[in-house]
Amino acid sequence: MKQNWKPGTMIYPVPAVLVTCGNTPEEYNIITIAWVGTICTNPAMCYISVRPERYSYSILKKNMEFVINLTTHEMAKATDWCGVNSGRDYNKFEKMSFTPGKANVVKAPLIEESPLCIECRVKEILKLGSHDMFIADVVNIQADEKYIDPDTGAFNMQQAGLIAYSHGKYYELGECIGKFGWSVKKKK
Template sequence: MIYPLPAVLVSCGKDESEYNIITVAWTGTICTNPPMCYISVRPERHSYDIIKKNMEFVINLTTKDMAFPTDWCGVRSGRNYSKFEEMKLTPGRCTIVSAPLIEESPLCIECRVKEIVSLGSHDMFIADVVNVRADDRNLNPETGKFELAEANPLVYVHGGYYDLGEKIGKFGWSVEKKK
């Protein structure tokens, strides 16, 4: 398989009684314009029915500091636990979707499901990105762009969680002309 993968917390539910969090590694960007993301979830997961019913969710990027709740939310079921409460995570109000965002996340991506594709063990929820909220502490003051590396993102490599480590180069550095 292809690794590393982002380890994200996906939040879902239209009201507090239904709020849940699921850890997802099968996720990514699938289109820039229009902006679209996907998550792949097993149909037997508690969050699956919530997402399918409401047709929306939030992808919350995780950090090194969020490693414990990221793992815990992936091995415990929302059928048995209130994950926000158990992990002391703060549900926040989104701008467009009804699902909660996770206040502790440096980047929250509000998604509205466009299509569900049955693939086998997982179904892929293809979604339009309808809003993005970035923590001001991770915005470059000069460019206003989100600085992902500064947020210490958490990634997953089959069976383990890692931070990214040091930057080796930037896109295009291999072909830049020397000054």
């Protein structure tokens, strides 16, 4: 038997990422985002959704660039901390001992401790209600070499210890149970 609930955000789990923004060290900030995702393959595009009252919102809107930094088990506490504290009150890079790195294409910093950093340039901002969606082109990706499989050249997500968010809790991603197309692969 299923229960009917009022409409809400029930598509879980979602990535828990740290989005970095700002064009100068004085402006750099980190915001924790769970409303994030891929929206197109070619051209590569993604989105983040941010409440207009958040400190990072005006920085994002002014500069129209950001970096999505994937988070790991080791970064989980900092990921939560950056989501419940404001950049108005803290320098989050200093407080969390994160190293602001140089992005290749955008001016926003990346987090050196992140295993995968996705540089983005905003194309459009959609006003939706509680959140505005920043639709962006992916303009570069920086991947930590220690997580790249030497045989396949693929990014090893399991080895990186990535985390996800579900209903107010953080989870480390677990064991791989299959790969794209495995359900229809012909047996030899």
